[in-house]
Amino acid sequence: MKIRIGLETHVQLNTESKMFCGCRNPATLPEEPEPNTLVCETCLGMPGSKPRTNREAFRKGLKTAIALNCSVQRESLFSRKTYFYPDMAKNFQITQYEKPLAVSGFVEIESGGRRKRVRIRRIQIEEDPARTVHVGGVGGSHVLVDYNRSGIPLIEIVTEPDLSSPAEARSYLSKLMSILEYLGVYDSSSKAVMKSDANISLEGGRRVEVKNITGAKDIEEALNYEILRQKSSISRGREIEQSTRMWNPELGVTQELRSKESEEDYGYILEPDLTPLRPGQLLLSGLKSEIPELPDSKRERFIREYSLSPAMAESLVSELDIAELFEHAAKRISPRVAGSWIAGYLKKSLNWNNLTFRESGLKREWITSLLSMFERGEITDRNAEIAIRKMIEERKPPEDIIKRHGLGRERIDLSSVVGKVLKKNQKALTDYLSGEEKAIHFLVGQVMKETKGKADAGEVRKAIEEAIRRRKNESP
Ligand SMILES: [Zn+2]
Incomplete structure (x- = not known):
């Protein structure tokens, strides 16, 4: 059965400040700050506040685009993606929709001993929403919102549905992560996270989106689970509906969130408070020369x-x-x-x-x-x-x-230890001399014991054989 998988990966960039205001980016702080302490009127979405674009995030987005072999657009625009949810105080998220930062790139991965190209459809810059905490779990007593995360710079990297197995998805994500770390735009040892949504369809079925998957190992697990689920549905004669599901890493299952809304439902409009991004040739060639x-x-x-x-x-x-x-x-x-x-x-x-x-x-x-x-x-x-x-x-x-x-190999006077051991173990020596090969293992063992394991077994054996040869020659 043919499987098609496409990934949308959101990467928190390791900038000093947030995407559209001067607040500190908590993803690059060593300690988790107190909730709602890194906020201002812009990232809280207060009326009248105006966003400004973080130049460093723009440069990091461009670097990524160049490294992923994309064509950088001469002009890209920000849009408002409208939705109502407590994690987005101004009721829209600033993202790029009509005109993204870059398009048509590729990443090469290893698959079954061969190189394979995974096409990148687009790269866009956007802001992270706030973090919601369901007290007592989903459906618990209440929800807390921490706006520290609101406005962390993200780049979203979207592939074409070129991946044909969960293992390929894992290998793509590992490759992507290592490229981003080489570029210095993302740091996996910091608090910054990389999260993916996977679109998956089995031959003849509709597309299902699985959200909220962190890390390369999880993507393989989530997709393996989802494929099994869809196959067993199909085998029971059910059709796969277009829907959005959530990966639950604790339970290792995907769970139904909602039947899939279409992009039109978000009512995108262009963001009037931000100017278009127009990277000049000078900036681009400068960034190119910085790519390691x-x-x-x-x-x-x-x-x-x-x-x-x-x-x-x-x-x-x-x-x-x-x-x-x-x-x-x-x-x-x-x-x-x-x-x-x-x-x-x-x-x-x-x-x-x-x-x-x-x-x-x-x-x-x-x-x-x-x-x-x-x-x-x-x-x-x-x-x-x-x-x-x-x-x-x-x-x-x-x-x-x-x-x-005491792990070093000390200068051990092997010949004197061997001499001592041979003297003490005359029987083993006679056995060995009368053709019983195995007796030498015992002698080697005795020398190893005597040297507390610091000698090399091969060398000990050689030393014993040497000593025996010498004795034979000396004896009349
Ligand atoms: Zn702010």
């Missing part, structure tokens, strides 16, 4: 320059800090060693702790220094893994961690 190397180009370069496998390169570029850490390490040690540790055990440990590299407090120098110790054979791979775990827990450099937890 993006994930796709970085991935290609990593494959070319460091001879990495495509999968490893892909994993390293998904987070900018990880990509930069890799390059830091690859200049000092073998790129393969750096790549496999960073894309492997380090990323796994960060995920396990639910941390990005930046949030972990680890320093590039620490990781590089640990990996060069590993490369020089000063720490075993097992102990290097323990060191990474402890570095994340204790936020200390590897030298301290290794010392404190």
Whole structure:
């Protein structure tokens, strides 16, 4: 059955101030402010107040448009989307409808081992509504409204219905998030959120919209659920009606909100209080030159320059800090060693702790220094893994961690330990000499015990064999 999915993603931009007033943008504050403290007459929608466009949000919107291969419109206009709800005090939301900021771009994703282009239909700038809190849950005693969120700058990125599975939707959203982080317009480690609405239709059925999905993992879950629901409806002979549903992440289900209203119901009119946005060539070429190397180009370069496998390169570029850490390490040690540790055990440990590299407090120098110790054979791979775990827990450099937890490979005088062990275990030695191969494992074990696991098992075995050979030669 053919599935068509399109996504509309709302991204809170990491600007200092709000979209149409000078109030502080709470999404970029380290602490959650008291409700209704970051407000003014404009974001409270008081009569007579006048909006002004945030230049930084405009620049960030344009940067995004350029990075997503869109054509930036010579003129874009703001419109009023009329609706009545307590989260929008002036009874309309300022958005872009008739003339958006940019159109017709694309993002490349990985799908089933192939590259696929997902077309971007449009990008528009708008303001976030306020936050409503249902006390005692939906249908509870009352609703509280926090206008701090009202007016946070958003960009909405709308795709064509090019995605053909929940997994593709997930891969698109992860890619989009990493591009936005590379651009510095969105910061996933801040309070800023990225929320998507998904439009999904199964062959022959009507389009259903699922709202309020945060994050790439959730989009896959929500869509999987919704497809199953629609398929089972169809199999029971029911038709799929056009409707709007809400994703409930706690229950893992989509729930009916309302039968779908059409865009005309919002009664869009042009916003008379704001001037059109007309980005000049100078501004656009300036912004173009500010765009950094993006994930796709970085991935290609990593494959070319460091001879990495495509999968490893892909994993390293998904987070900018990880990509930069890799390059830091690859200049000092073998790129393969750096790549496999960073894309492997380090990323796994960060995920396990639910941390990005930046949030972990680890320093590039620490990781590089640990990996060069590993490369020089000063720490075993097992102990290097323990060191990474402890570095994340204790936020200390590897030298301290290794010392404190005794993880280093000490200069052990193996031959004297081996001599002692052989003397104590004459029986095992005779067994081994009379052809019982297995006896050597026992001897290796004894040496490991004697050295408290700090020696390398392979080296110990070699040392034992060497000692036995020497004895044979010496004996008359
Ligand atoms: Zn304000």
